[in-house]
């Protein structure tokens with residue numbers, strides 16, 4: 663059976679769990695990372711020398727890097743449905759997967775860490791302001807995209823929706839005001855309604 667290591671408080675683990683649930687592949691998940699430990703053990707490091715979550719073992723095939731895992735699970739268990747066969751459709755989605763990792767996540771991460779993982783007396787409000795200033799133009803860009811597209815890439819729900827919706831879940835959960843992004847909000851409501859998207863209903867921690 664597919665085995666997933668990682669705590670559900672990790673955005674990257676949430677992507678993988680949601681992808682597995684969308685693909686309908688049964689899995690066992692082991693809490694790992696932060697207070698759960700495991701990631702520093704020699705056995706874990708032998709599988710993932712980064713000492714990070716998520717990590718999967720699918721019948722002896724070991725893989726780390728969340729977006730690579732999402733791609734793999736959907737390509738293996740939902741080809742054509744959640745992982746496009748058509749090359750151009752696939753890379754339309756791939757581009758948004760990369761944008762999530764390299765651009766949106768990089769901009770938004772500091773505000774999450776400060777609000778959720780930092781005690782109030784040590785909270786760096788300048789770091790939060792910088793993160794908001796970097797993230798809001800990206801959300802405006804996303805809102806424009808979603809004004810013209812029902813999903814992140816192509817006509818159908820797919821891997822890019824998973825990666826981006828997990829970012830929106832984390833950003834929406836921060837205790838700070840935000841501008842109205844009507845098209846993101848409408849799309850995100852559809853994401854929340856997906857039965858497999860249980861991770862979007864978790865509280866941030």
Ligand SMILES: N[C@@H](CCC(=O)N[C@@H](CS)C(=O)NCC(=O)O)C(=O)O
Pocket residue numbers: 672673674675694695696701713714715716726727728729
């Ligand atoms: N690029 C990696 C980043 C992995 C990563 O930074 N994971 C974090 C959680 S989101 C982690 O393992 N933190 C340390 C821990 O949980 O012990 C991926 O997407 O999988």
